[in-house]
Amino acid sequence: MAQEDDHISDVGSTFDFKGFVLKVLSYWQLILVSIGISLAVAYYNNVRKLPVYRLGNSISIKDDQNPFFTTNTSLTFNWGGTSDKVNTAITILRSRSHNEEVVERLQYYIDYKQDGEYQRVNAYGFTPFRVVADSSAFQAQGNTFTVLFKDPETFTLSTNFPGENARVFNYAAKEYSSVVVEKGKFERDYKLNEHIDLPFFSGRLMPTDKAPVIGKPFYVQFKHFDGTVGRFKGGVSVNPQERGSSVVNLSLAGNNKPEIVDYLNGTVRVLSENMLERKNLFATKTIRFIDSSLAVKSLELQTVEDELNKFRNENQIIDISAETGKLNTKLTTLEVRKEDINRQLAYFQTLEDYLKTREDYSDVPAPSVAGISEGSIVSGVGRILTLAEERRKYQYSLQENSPVFDNIDRQINAVKAVLLENMDSSQRLLRQELQEINRDIAIAEAEIRKLPQEQQDLLKIQRKYSLSEKTYNLFLEKRSEAGLVKAANVSDVMVIDTAKDTGGGQIGPNTQLNYVMALMVGGLIPLTFVFLLVFLNTNVHNAQEVTRLSPIPILGLIGKSRLSTNLAVFEKPKSAIAEGFRGLRSSLQFMYKKHGVTGAKTVLMTSSVSGEGKTFCAMNLATVFALSEKKTVLVGADLRKPKIFDDFKINNDHGMVNYLIGQETVDGILQKSMVPHLDVITAGPIPPNPSELLMNEQMDTLIEELKKRYDYIIMDAPPIGVVADALNLVKYADATLYLVRQDYTKRGMLEVINEKYMKGEIKNISFVLNHFQHSAKYGYGYGYGYGYGYGYGKYAQYYGMEPGPREKLKTWWRKTMRNFE
Template sequence: MFSNIEKTEDNDALKNAFNTNGKSTTSITGYYIREQIIRYLKKWYWFLLGAVICVSIAFLKIRYTIPQYSVSSTVLISQDDNIGQSELSAFKDLGILDDTRNAIENELQIIKSRRIISNVVDNLKLNVQYFTDGRILEVESYPKAAVEINFLSEDSIVKNRFKHFNVLVNSETSFSLVDKDGNVINEHSFGKTINTSIGDVVITPNVDVIKANIGKIIKIKISPVANTVERYREKISVGIARRGSSIVRISLSDGVKQKATDILNNLVEEYNKFTIGNKKTVSARTADFINNRLDLISGDLSEVDDEAAGYKSKFGLTNNIETQTERVADIDSRNVQEISRLNTKLSLIESMRRFILSQEGRYDLIPSNLGFDDITITNNVGKYNALTLQRKRLLKTSSVQNPVVVNIDEQIDGLRQVLIGSLNSLKSTIKIQLGSLQTQDRYFSGKLYNAPKRQKDLRVIEREQTIKEQLYLYLLQKREEAEITSHITLSNTKVIDKASVLSARLVSPNKKMTYLVALLAGLLIPFVIIYLSDLLNIRVSSKEELEKNTSMPMLGTIPIIKNKAKIVISRTSRSGISEAFRILRTNLDFLMAGNAKKTGKVVFVTSTISGEGKTLISCNLAKTLAISGKKVIFVGTDFRDPKFHEFVKLPNGKETVGFTNYIMTPDLSPEDVILHQETEDPFDILCSGVIPPNPAELLMQDKVKVMFEYLEKNYDYVVVDTAPVSLVTDTLLISALADICIYVVRENYSDKRILEIPENLYQNKRLPNMAVLLNASRNKLGYSYGYGYGK
């Protein structure tokens, strides 16, 4: 009889009845998403706590962060005197320059150069800062503080030291130097010399505000000028306002709006001074070159004048020209003028060639206003001077090995060769013209051969005199032009928008963005923590997770028990856990609907490991069946580690006579070891008995089958608390006696990896009619809503 107990014929139908694995893909996806949302919503307090903490941190960060204000200035840089299209446009086809943007970028680097920013630091004394304690943060006093420090030592000492002074204002006439903890070091009077590690200093008061600062500490911070320069070089941003334009935007962020404004405006002024100084240098070099040439030409002209005067005086000649030679002389005079003009050009060309070819003038400026008719030479001279000037500017902040300087040197050498070639070509052209005119001059001279020889000699002298005079007058004119240019030199920078305190805008901290990021972080961090905890969790955490990891029918869930009572169900109980056991009873009846037995239905309750709650489930299930009017007996077959005595009070506790005593004692009958309760809705008890040394061998005895045969005849339900299946073989030895097997899995306790054990038992049909039950579920949505459940 017991070896062929009837089993449910259609396990697949039961699986579809109790499991959700038969749902459509769309339904399962929607269900999964809904469950995930609910999973996170149940932990809303973590998100609230994270948002509150992060927003609080953001509030403290904003409150204790020094505000930074951005101030900007817009200037237009003219490219007329820069390295750009006017000077080097001829070289664009050679690929030397990409576009005029290079010229502007060079100027941007000059604006941020150490030399100019160092001048700004010196002008505004930026290496000395004054701070006073505000309500929350230290506040920098600018442009005037309550006190001012003056240095009597050399700049080389002061500008290269770090030093802090804490000045406690005692009165309008005295102060004390204190340490960082406020302890007085010594007391001094304002205006008196103080000897310090950076030399002698004098601290003077600001009479307008000193009275209001009595009792306050003024902190003076002195930094090396080089460090201050580098700090502002990093903070100052210089860039082209729009691509392809010459408008430059200079901006600076600082905690003091007025300070940032003064720095930018002073920076533009220093840049203007720098560019004007460079232009004046060009004019000065041109004037020096012209003056040197004037000295030489003046001497030559004096010699020719003296020669002409001596010749006329010696022979008593006058300026009258005889009538017969008037016409020829007129034509010859025009030729002489042209020859004189060409000789003047040749002289200038030769002077220019010698200057360019000289090694000492290799990187010197070439006079740019000598008035050559050849526009190519004029343009190349301008390009040459622009490159030379740029080279000198770059060498102030770099060395000759700088790739940019090397590139400029190559361009200068190239221009020098171009100029030499152009001058040689022009010289050859003029010589051809001069040769033609000289041929004509010899012809007309032959015509005048009959004139008095002295008149002819005088004409030669006058011709040379005319050449020298024209060259002298020409140089005088150019010197005057250079002088005028040097006194009306203008900067190539035009300020469009000056830096202003009114235009300053707060850039840090950005309150809206900070709060938004903090809020998002406060919501994201708990989400990530919960997600990672779920990802790394190896425990069964929900009914859905259990269904996903096993194909057994789902019999139900039992919520976690929060009170100390072991038997949690009674006839009048309406708690959530009581309703859960009633649902379990209903599902159990439904699952056993195919069983032909009317009485003696054997229900095994087992689990994988100890502690998953099979004893709690089995005894409360027995109580639930007893409440329904059925005759029920609880049987303990966990002979190794019985725990039923912790749930129900037994006569002798753990040593109460039970199943093992019945098996080992031939004289005992089933009636001798069955206990009857005297409570409301009682169920009988067959406890496990004394712990034997050989539990497995006892369960293989024939008396086990005899006992179950007796129980099936006398009870409607036999609820059996068995041993864990993964630890011992006890349950499998008597599995054939069961009509249904309830497999208990405990939420947040059972390892997901050991679910392979019940799944293998189910697939291999090692236990009859298996159905899984989730114990200690924390999902409150199942039993605590509607119709008064959970009250």
């Protein structure tokens, strides 16, 4: 019993792999067509796809120290070492602002095209001209300009305006506008190198080394700036050669080699120039500061010199005594040192205010300008500038609220705190020294006041002159040092390999991969289609499936009939169909013998639903018995929808119903058929209460009477899965044959008969597999393909209901398809 339960529990859950393979093979034409179409599409794409190239270049980010760099010329700072420079350079190369600058310099927002074999292709580097656009003027964005040479110097520039307004863009100001144009086609002749000044185009076409082809058009278009930048920013691959290495490899893929080469070399050139500019930033700012100071000191020195000469001329004093000169020299030295200390204190005060009130530290001059060489001060300022530069570079790729900025700001604040403490300590020492110098100056001035007034005035002017001269010379020296540092600086970017077209670099399209993908897709589509057919189709497909789904034995198998009549055995007694019914007859004989059935034998034909071939099998099984010269009667027990009278060409005016209600006798309902030894009892008029009539005692009398007269009684009963009529007839059957039609009967329908079989409501039941083929596709119908209509909807006629439009349409479709078989 447990095994039988297992059979029942598997209903509807099976997947027949072998059947699936056979089903796939049965659709070999579809598979071949699908693969053929996929290969054709792949070929179409392959011949039209443009080649894709990937080129690259290599650079080294090195810490190239200035050979003139000393502790006294500390106008540059080491930005965190080589490793930090590499990371900074990679960040810059990937940044939007850097790529914007490259696109602007190369004017890559201008697109060049020419006619290819199948489409317009990128003609950058292959045109006999190069557009030099005025970036400060407005250019028509999106309009295609056609350049057609009439001779080697003259060309026709043309474009088309669909409306009276054209959208223009200023690539310098990054702003849109619109201009009034003449609707329709614009066309005008120009010469190479001639400036073109139009409301929608401003620039000139410069000749290249390519000779123009007369009559061959070229196409120029101003592209969307941000879109162009985004394409190159996302396309350039920037990666260090290995972890911790100073070598950086760049690569870019595209359809045009010259465009790739120029962009890669251009992005490195812009990086190198910008890094050198940043490296010279402090020297440049220091030189600017010194130049402004020199101008002031030069004017001051000239004024004091004029005052000194005027005093000497007016007072006829040529020189002073040696003792007085020594006193003057001492006092001058003290005042020079005093001015130097005041300059350092002023620098400290400026730097302190700057650190406390500013967040941008790029304008801080080098401490050496003020004569400050203390290591802690110089390194502190350098560290703050390093962190500030690092923070500025991260702004290209990170959002302002990123935790990285908070970390850098904390480091800057920590360095500022230490620097401010060191500055405070240095200022205290300088103020102490200043007090001592002021005391020495006061002593020296007291001695000078003992001299005559004229000598005092002369000494005062001479000290002022000497002080201005020394300060001027100091600034000249610092200016010279800054100039040497700036002149000797070189970029930290060293090009190892420039981008170059060496004849290779093609990476696509991968035509072989496309064909492989076409084979896979072309095969996968029909496989998926067949899988869905198998997976979604819950019909019974083969005998093995029936065996697995139900413990009820299979008694026989009937193939598909291709005859135009349902009396297949009578019309073609030597056909395969006839042999199938003879085999069923033999199996029934064995079954009767096994169960000890003697005398007249009854067979009940039923199924799950309509359309499974009960009537067809009942008529032919009865014919087989009759042809063996056994007295046989075919009883049309399907009172809801009688059918068997049509094929035997007899009437249905009176039949089983008339007998059950007492209107006719057995002899009155028996009708002869064209088959020898075979009589037929039709159902008769459709009654309002078929189930009650079959439960009538007259039914018992009818069966008993028929057993006396015939050897075999074949009953064509209604479907047991729809109505209960068949259950009233089971008790009269010595053998119940349950029809299962291939690719029609649902697997779930077997649950009903399994349940009744397990409960013992039906005994001596066997399956007959109808309409079975070994390599069948999913379909319906055999021969005439009989179908019923039970219950609500398609089964309405069994309940005395007229079929609806949907059921009538299905019936018409089945009849139409049968005519083509």
